[in-house]
Amino acid sequence: MPPEQLLDPEAHASDTAHLVWRLMREHDPVHWQPATELPPFWSLTRYEDIRAVYRDPRTFSSAQGVLLRPERLGDDPGGGLTLALTDPPRHKQMRSLVADRFSTRAVRGLRDYLRATARTLIERAIERGSCDFAHDIAGRLSLHAICRIMGIPEADHENLHVWTNEAFHAHASLITHPRLMEYFAQFLSATADRPADDLVGDLVHGTVDGEPLTEEELLLNWENIMGATENGRLALIGGMLAFLEHPDQWRRLGEDRSLLPGAVEEVLRWTSSATHSMRTATRPHTIRGRRIEAGERVVLWLPSANRDEAVFREPYRFDISRNPNHHIALASGEHFCIGSTLARSEMSILFSELLDMVRTIEPDGPVTRLRSIAVNGPEALPVRVTAR
Template identity: 55%
Template structure:
């Protein structure tokens, strides 16, 4: 049962980016879960939309791909920006059967057996990044550790030469970090241009990597167009880095804020798998996911019409009191932990096994090497309605034992 909150109705504005950097969105989500779990959010500079905040409603909608389409976009965007260019063309922005066909091209690379085969390389990457941070003594855990591990790993899988990894790191930092919108736009165009050249090279001389698979793939006898290949490369790069980066940094911040949990993990590294699941639940880095209704449906007495935008607020679903005991407590021993941080249904995260492995390996190497980590300043949070978590996490790393 959802208990009535003691506080009065807060002002509801889920699309204020400042809410996620300087406010308390959980106050609004808590009230909505208890009182208006299917909430019509009036238009702002963004179109109006329905907001789902309860776990079961989000899970059910995720599973119903025949009603809730991804092809019109999966994030809220101003109407003047037009349609998402990846709509109907990329893994994230397609519906069945096209989604299954695209996913089938690369699924094997992200399966458990394949990811296990990559673990030695992931461990090497993690240790290289940790060594660089240790040499500096102080660093930004977000940019210098959490961002580099998943980026270097996915670049390796995509066949990006190691000499280009740092170049792509700089471009992705500009494209997806805070800063001037024009700088972000030009950096994103540079990323697309990079993959335009790479896919052409791989089409001419394919090798054993993800870009080669896409560059030589056909669906129903028709090769993927160069534009579709570039869009899907961009999708793989972003999907393979952004949320893992924020989850790794947010998890580190949570462990620093709850030293008893870090101590428990240090004493029993066998808790790492459940710790990773709790970090995923706790951080819930994708703030919202959007679907578009393609047929009418009733949810708790509310009529959702064709064309309506419906948003899933994942941090809210993952703190639902009816599913998680003491949901506002960070507990690395939490079981069961059926969070929705990696999606559900048709669009369950392609890289879920990879993301879990990267988080586990990174934290395991920090623990194995007995590296002491302390805050070295004040963290800041992202000002965004798309992803949430640390933007800047200053830390001091000290090697207290030989690796």
């Protein structure tokens, strides 16, 4: 099981990646990966090392990109410009532009909308008797939620669902999708002329270092936030699949709803839908005796951290009452996922509505898994449902 296997998207569509990470944690936790089509990089697989890198943004910069990309594609266009791809002190200013929209208070204000949306989607699935949980329920719920936060009119949500799906399926960046870009450019220019009480308004009318964001920065930040919701969608689908594969845990949750917050954390740990984050060293640094030079890339494998046997008891067991459960599926430190409260709410609302409305939910055909080294989870999850 050589570490190079991690570069093969196929390895992340099966248990192979976990087998490789397990060996790396034990024998080679700070591994040097020579250049391939991808640039060379250090691979970190232990929880403690990954958490330490996240918490040291001065040594480990995000501004050169946070995801591996083939060298021939050049630098990430968002480098130094988007929320995820900036360092302190600029990062703090960027984050404060939009932080209120994702606060506990803001998400609480969205709960009725999320619940009503989840109920409508589940009702439709019940009427038909079956659905693709990925596309028809999880994808729609997470898309409606982010569109609502952005201030996108309800009538346009379905188009955005179609276009973002097309981009996700093609593993393409959202800004390469012509219809999406056209839509968003128009939406931005309309927002410039109105006082908007929504996330897009905050971006358009906000300033960083006293300057408004350029049109390029606006588009890239919009893409950053839209694209990040794919993680939320995958966590919802991966969570449902985990319950289908562990029906005893689904039954336990149905019998005792006080387990729901813990179940959400275990789903986040178990699915770890963000597969890696990348950083670039700004100065030399030594981890476990291996010297990382300035300019070298460091890749943090999150699903590996979340199965680290030094931190989690029986890490390969899906246990909704796991306690403690200090997973880092949502990262740690300055770049801690800004959508964390939203993602947790979507999950707890969707699972509790399903438990209320559905008597049985069962697999209804083959599950297809994403082939990607950046995000992981089921791409299609056909299920049969019956009403309670």
